[in-house]
Amino acid sequence: MRIGLGKSRLGGWLLVATAGAALLSLAVLPTPAQAPAYKAPKTKDGKPNLNGIWQANNEANWDIRPHAAYQGPVYTLGAAYSTPAGLGVVEGGEIPYKPEAAAKQKQNFADRLKLDPEIKCYMGGVPRSTYMPYPFQIVQGTGHIMIAYEYAGAVRDINMGAPTKAPADSWMGWSNGHWEGDSLVVDVTSLNDSTWFDRAGNWHSDALHVIERYTPIGPDALQYEATIDDPKVFTRQWKMSMPLYRRLEKNAQLLEYKCVEFAEEVLYGHLRKQPLQGKGDSK
Amino acid sequence: MRRYVLSSLIALAVVSLVSAPVFAQAPVTAKPAPAAKTWTMPRTPDGKPDLQGVYSNATTVPVARPAYLGAKEFYTDEADKAASAAQAAAGRGGRGGAAPRAAAVVEPEGGGLAVHYDTSQFGLGGPTVKRAASLRTSIITGPEGRVPPMLPEVQKMVAEKRAYQQAHQWDSAQNRPLAERCITWGFEGPPMMPVGYNSTLEIVQGQGYVAIVQEMIHDTRIIPTDGRPHAPSEIKRWMGDSVGHWEGDTLVVETVNYNPLVVIQGAPVSDAAKVTERFTRIDPETITYQFTVDDPKTWTKPFSGEYNMVHIDGGLYEYACHEGNYGMANNLSGARATEKK
Numbered sequence: 174m175r176i177g178l179g180k181s182r183l184g185g186w187l188l189v190a191t192a193g194a195a196l197l198s199l200a201v202l203p204t205p206a207q208a209p210a211y212k213a214p215k216t217k218d219g220k221p222n223l224n225g226i227w228q229a230n231n232e233a234n235w236d237i238r239p240h241a242a243y244q245g246p247v248y249t250l251g252a253a254y255s256t257p258a259g260l261g262v263v264e265g266g267e268i269p270y271k272p273e274a275a276a277k278q279k280q281n282f283a284d285r286l287k288l289d290p291e292i293k294c295y296m297g298g299v300p301r302s303t304y305m306p307y308p309f310q311i312v313q314g315t316g317h318i319m320i321a322y323e324y325a326g327a328v329r330d331i332n333m334g335a336p337t338k339a340p341a342d343s344w345m346g347w348s349n350g351h352w353e354g355d356s357l358v359v360d361v362t363s364l365n366d367s368t369w370f371d372r373a374g375n376w377h378s379d380a381l382h383v384i385e386r387y388t389p390i391g392p393d394a395l396q397y398e399a400t401i402d403d404p405k406v407f408t409r410q411w412k413m414s415m416p417l418y419r420r421l422e423k424n425a426q427l428l429e430y431k432c433v434e435f436a437e438e439v440l441y442g443h444l445r446k447q448p449l450q451g452k453g454d455s456k
Numbered sequence: 457m458r459r460y461v462l463s464s465l466i467a468l469a470v471v472s473l474v475s476a477p478v479f480a481q482a483p484v485t486a487k488p489a490p491a492a493k494t495w496t497m498p499r500t501p502d503g504k505p506d507l508q509g510v511y512s513n514a515t516t517v518p519v520a521r522p523a524y525l526g527a528k529e530f531y532t533d534e535a536d537k538a539a540s541a542a543q544a545a546a547g548r549g550g551r552g553g554a555a556p557r558a559a560a561v562v563e564p565e566g567g568g569l570a571v572h573y574d575t576s577q578f579g580l581g582g583p584t585v586k587r588a589a590s591l592r593t594s595i596i597t598g599p600e601g602r603v604p605p606m607l608p609e610v611q612k613m614v615a616e617k618r619a620y621q622q623a624h625q626w627d628s629a630q631n632r633p634l635a636e637r638c639i640t641w642g643f644e645g646p647p648m649m650p651v652g653y654n655s656t657l658e659i660v661q662g663q664g665y666v667a668i669v670q671e672m673i674h675d676t677r678i679i680p681t682d683g684r685p686h687a688p689s690e691i692k693r694w695m696g697d698s699v700g701h702w703e704g705d706t707l708v709v710e711t712v713n714y715n716p717l718v719v720i721q722g723a724p725v726s727d728a729a730k731v732t733e734r735f736t737r738i739d740p741e742t743i744t745y746q747f748t749v750d751d752p753k754t755w756t757k758p759f760s761g762e763y764n765m766v767h768i769d770g771g772l773y774e775y776a777c778h779e780g781n782y783g784m785a786n787n788l789s790g791a792r793a794t795e796k797k
Contacts, residue, residue: 217501218501222663294778296779310667312660315501315508315661316508317508317660319660319662321678327674328669330660330669343773344774345774426680427678428691429694433637434637437629440785441628441629444628444629444791445788447627447628
């Protein structure tokens with residue numbers, strides 16, 4: 174953040190020649206506060222128009238922290254399903270775990286084949302659903318904004334009216350939204366403790382409170398920011414941010430990834446009458 | 457919302473509860489709007505009829521018309537309807553006609569045990585649910601008021617599949633019905649049919665799209681209305697591939713390319729299946745929903761249906777079916793334990 178501010182404050186003749194380069198670097202900086210002033214097109218009722226099919230294009234799915242490439246958890250899958258390196262999406266790079274929580278993350282990682290809720294086709298939760306390698310669609314209604322995710326058919330209904338309270342915890346949480354300038358700000362509460370942040374076992378408790386910001390930074394990109402608060406697991410609030418990109422295919426649409434079918438063998442295969450032969454070594 | 461319910465009971469319960477007598481006492485909350493004369497169609501900012509909101513499509517109207525009503529498509533009034541229900545209850549299918557079965561009695565995949573599952577205990581169904589008023593004698597419209605027969609070869613296929621399932625029903629998770637596996641509930645359609653409980657859906661309209669979320673089991677259909685063609689037919693989906701357009705103030709949605717395991721009214725869909733739905737808002741709180749199922753490789757002729765859905769307050773809740781499906785592991789391990797005895 175400080176770096177970004179410094180760059181944007183630099184002015185004068187010195188920078189004329191490098192202005193283009195500076196803009197480029199600004200664009201990849203994680204904070205939308207410093208994003209070039211872009212005025213989003215509006216819907217007919219005057220709201221920033223976020224309608225569209227969006228997708229992250231980064232490696233947060235594997236690990237939200239900076240990480241080098243490493244071998245995947247099933248060696249027989251070789252190079253095809255190993256982990257690509259990523260710069261990370263956590264501001265500052267580090268997740269401020271309490272010591273015992275950091276130990277649990279390591280345990281989660283070690284046992285990820287057994288524990289990762291993604292393997293079981295459980296709904297991804299917030300914010301993980303945003304940067305899984307599947308598109309999601311924003312359908313911007315007048316009183317409610319719907320976000321439908323291709324992965325597991327998960328869906329969120331963002332209430333844009335007077336804030337309401339969740340009746341119970343859930344996988345995708347309870348979302349109340351409002352506009353701040355061109356940003357859609359969503360307050361997400363009542364998330365359960367069963368989702369993760371990524372495939373690396375980064376985790377949270379049921380005290381998780383997420384504040385999301387979706388800010389248009391160009392006709393085909395949003396800056397996504399999620400402020401994470403969970404006093405049971407972290408020593409302080411922290412933030413992740415990343416651009417999201419519009420799917421520009423002419424016939425872009427959300428398809429189905431109803432993954433229950435793909436998870437049944439790993440969940441229930443050991444309870445089969447006849448063991449499944451020759452299809453992987455999951456059980 | 458998580459529901460820690462034995463999922464093996466759910467599909468069966470849906471079937472059994474909808475015919476429970478408690479439905480007969482359900483209050484009719486939606487009245488034909490007296491203010492209809494002054495009501496004007498609300499519109500979204502881009503001028504389309506505004507269908508947005510949360511709706512209940514629960515109904516006491518049965519899918520198929522009781523045989524003793526013949527070609528009578530409507531009751532004359534509430535008294536006529538009540539008299540008919542009393543007659544059916546007394547006769548229990550006597551005089552050549554079965555007692556009326558409430559909506560959504562068609563089992564997703566066949567097979568059924570009579571399991572008591574009183575959803576009114578949990579505030580999920582029964583008299584706690586708001587329903588649109590209706591004098592219809594059946595959801596299926598026309599003089600016959602019931603789905604036509606399947607083609608003989610399809611009947612044979614269905615019977616064979618059923619026999620196989622009966623013999624192998626506990627072999628693996630994949631042998632269980634789709635609803636029990638939490639893949640589809642069997643009522644999502646299209647055509648969307650009322651469900652025994654949580655018969656609720658939400659409509660949101662964005663620019664060029666209408667999205668419909670059905671609470672059971674958190675299924676979202678996003679319907680483009682920008683004139684685009686269907687996706688390539690290689691892509692089969694559990695709820696098919698829907699595209700829509702507006703005809704006057706009616707949203708017309710055409711759906712093709714269903715996953716071949718999908719069942720509509722007891723019959724597997726074919727690759728020729730086409731379902732057309734029409735959504736028309738008729739008053740401040742009611743949408744009339746009409747559908748036609750045309751699948752010449754399955755049914756002897758097309759059939760159509762109609763019901764009203766009524767606006768309800770409150771939101772849609774998360775039905776995390778698969779995530780709480782403890783019943784699957786419990787049932788299978790029970791079956792394995794039984795085999796060892």
